[in-house]
Amino acid sequence: MKPKAVVLLSGGVDSATVLAIARDSGFDVHALSVDYGQRHSHELTSAAEVARALGVRRHLTLAVDLSRIGGSALTGGIPVPKGRSVQRMAGRIPATYVPARNAVLLSVALGWAEVIGAKDIFIGVNTIDYSGYPDCRPAFIRAFERMANLATKAGAGGVRFRVHAPLIRRTKAQIIRRAVALGVPLERTHSCYDPGPSGRACGRCDSCRIRKKGFREAGIPDPTLYRQNTDGAG
Amino acid sequence: MKPKAVVLLSGGVDSATVLAIARDSGFDVHALSVDYGQRHSHELTSAAEVARALGVRRHLTLAVDLSRIGGSALTGGIPVPKGRSVQRMAGRIPATYVPARNAVLLSVALGWAEVIGAKDIFIGVNTIDYSGYPDCRPAFIRAFERMANLATKAGAGGVRFRVHAPLIRRTKAQIIRRAVALGVPLERTHSCYDPGPSGRACGRCDSCRIRKKGFREAGIPDPTLYRQNTDGAG
Numbered sequence: 001m002k003p004k005a006v007v008l009l010s011g012g013v014d015s016a017t018v019l020a021i022a023r024d025s026g027f028d029v030h031a032l033s034v035d036y037g038q039r040h041s042h043e044l045t046s047a048a049e050v051a052r053a054l055g056v057r058r059h060l061t062l063a064v065d066l067s068r069i070g071g072s073a074l075t076g077g078i079p080v081p082k083g084r085s086v087q088r089m090a091g092r093i094p095a096t097y098v099p100a101r102n103a104v105l106l107s108v109a110l111g112w113a114e115v116i117g118a119k120d121i122f123i124g125v126n127t128i129d130y131s132g133y134p135d136c137r138p139a140f141i142r143a144f145e146r147m148a149n150l151a152t153k154a155g156a157g158g159v160r161f162r163v164h165a166p167l168i169r170r171t172k173a174q175i176i177r178r179a180v181a182l183g184v185p186l187e188r189t190h191s192c193y194d195p196g197p198s199g200r201a202c203g204r205c206d207s208c209r210i211r212k213k214g215f216r217e218a219g220i221p222d223p224t225l226y227r228q229n230t231d232g233a234g
Numbered sequence: 235m236k237p238k239a240v241v242l243l244s245g246g247v248d249s250a251t252v253l254a255i256a257r258d259s260g261f262d263v264h265a266l267s268v269d270y271g272q273r274h275s276h277e278l279t280s281a282a283e284v285a286r287a288l289g290v291r292r293h294l295t296l297a298v299d300l301s302r303i304g305g306s307a308l309t310g311g312i313p314v315p316k317g318r319s320v321q322r323m324a325g326r327i328p329a330t331y332v333p334a335r336n337a338v339l340l341s342v343a344l345g346w347a348e349v350i351g352a353k354d355i356f357i358g359v360n361t362i363d364y365s366g367y368p369d370c371r372p373a374f375i376r377a378f379e380r381m382a383n384l385a386t387k388a389g390a391g392g393v394r395f396r397v398h399a400p401l402i403r404r405t406k407a408q409i410i411r412r413a414v415a416l417g418v419p420l421e422r423t424h425s426c427y428d429p430g431p432s433g434r435a436c437g438r439c440d441s442c443r444i445r446k447k448g449f450r451e452a453g454i455p456d457p458t459l460y461r462q463n464t465d466g467a468g
Contacts, residue, residue: 062300062302063297063298064297064298064299064342065298068294068296069294069296069342069345069346071349097387099344099345099346099348099349099386100341100342100344100382100386102385103341103344103381103382104338104341104342104345107337108334108338110333110334111303111305111333111334111335111337111338114305114333114334115304115333134384134385134387134389134390137384140381140384140385143377143380143384144381144385146381147374147378147380147381148334148337150369150374151336151337151374151377151378152333152368153327153331153333153368156327156368
C-alpha cells in the first residue's frame with residue numbers, strides 16, 4: 001500500500017508541480033486547498049482542475065477566514081503592487097504577504113495528515129524566484145517540523161512528521177521544466193494576484209512577472225491568458 | 235500606551251482566567267475566539283459574554299473549519315467519553331483531542347498579532363488538571379514560539395513573539411481561586427464537551443469532571459448549571 005501524503009495545493013505552478021512530484025515519488029496523494037479569504041476564487045478553481053487532471057485520492061477545500069484579520073493585499077484592503085522587476089522584489093516583503101499564512105496552512109495540513117494517518121506533508125515554497133516571504137525559508141520549514149512533532153497525538157506516539165519542500169531551492173524555470181516533464185497541466189494553473197473577473201492574469205503583479213520570466217528562461221511557451229499586453233521585462 | 239496582546243478565548247475557565255491575567259499584567263487585550271466546527275456553539279456564546287464582562291479592546295471570532303478533517307469527538311462523528319475519573323484521564327489522549335488544534339489556533343493568533351502590532355500571545359493550556367493533550371505541553375509552546383519568529387515578517391524584522399501560558403503548571407483549583415481573585419465571571423464560562431440544547435453541562439465528560447473537582451478543591455461553590463445530578467466523584 002502506498003504511504004499517504006497531504007499536499008497543499010493553491011492552484012499555482014509550484015504547488016501543482018509539488019503534487020506531481022509527490023505522486024511520482026509513490027505517495028497516495030491527498031490534496032488540501034485552503035480558502036483563506038483570497039480576493040478572488042480563481043486560485044481555488046485552478047486547484048480543483050489541477051487535482052482532477054493529475055488524479056488524487058481526495059481533494060479537500062477548507063475555509064480559514066484570514067481575511068478577518070486583514071493586513072494583506074491578498075485578502076483585501078491594500079492594493080496589489082504592480083510593475084516591479086523580479087530583481088527589485090528580492091529581499092523585500094511585499095504587501096501581498098499574508099501574516100502567518102504558511103504556519104496556518106501547514107497546521108491545518110498537519111491536522112488532516114494526523115487524521116488520515118499520513119506523516120508526509122508537501123508544500124510548494126521557494127526561496128529563489130519568490131516574493132521575499134519569510135515563511136518560505138528552510139529554517140521556517142525545519143522549525144515547523146519540530147513543532148509538528150510536539151503538537152500531535154501521533155507525534156507523541158513516535159510518528160515523525162516530515163514537511164517536504166522539494167522546490168525550495170529551484171528557480172521558476174527549473175520548476176516549469178520539471179512540471180512539463182511530469183505532465184502538469186500548466187495551462188490550468190493560476191498565479192496572478194489580481195486577475196480580472198474572467199480570471200485572466202494581470203501580467204504585472206509580482207507573481208505574473210515571476211511566472212513569465214520562468215517560462216521565458218525555461219524556453220517553454222507560456223500558456224497563460226493575460227488581460228493586456230505587457231512588456232516582457234521580468 | 236499599553237502593549238497589545240492577543241488572548242485565545244474559548245469561553246472556558248482557563249482562557250477566561252488567562253484573559254484576566256493578561257489585562258491585570260497591563261496588556262491592551264485583543265481576544266480571539268475560533269469557531270473550528272465545535273459540536274455546539276455554547277462555548278462561543280460564553281466567550282463573547284466573558285469578553286464583554288471583563289472588557290477587551292476587541293473580540294474577534296474567526297471560522298476555521300476543522301470539522302471537515304474530522305478525527306475528534308469535539309467536531310463530530312465520535313462519541314464524547316463520559317464518567318472517567320480524573321486519575322484515569324492522566325497520561326491518555328482521549329477522543330476529544332482535536333488534531334493539531336493548538337497549532338492552528340496559535341498560528342491564527344500569530345497572524346492577528348502581527349497585523350495589530352502585538353508580540354505577546356496568551357493561551358490557557360495546562361498540563362496538571364487536563365485531559366492529556368500533547369499540544370498543552372511546555373515543549374510544544376516553546377517549539378511554536380521558535381517557529382513563530384521564523385514564520386513572520388515581524389519576526390524577520392527582529393520582533394520576538396512570546397507565547398504566554400501562565401496556567402501551564404497550575405491545578406484547576408489554583409486556577410479557580412485566581413479567577414475569583416481577578417473577578418472572572420465564572421458563572422458565564424463553559425467547560426462541558428457535550429452540553430444539552432439549553433447549554434446545560436452534562437456533568438460527566440472529562441471537562442465537567444475536572445471543573446467540578448477544581449471547584450471542590452478550591453472550596454468555592456460551583457455556579458455551573460448541570461443537566462442532571464451527577465455523583466461527586468472527580
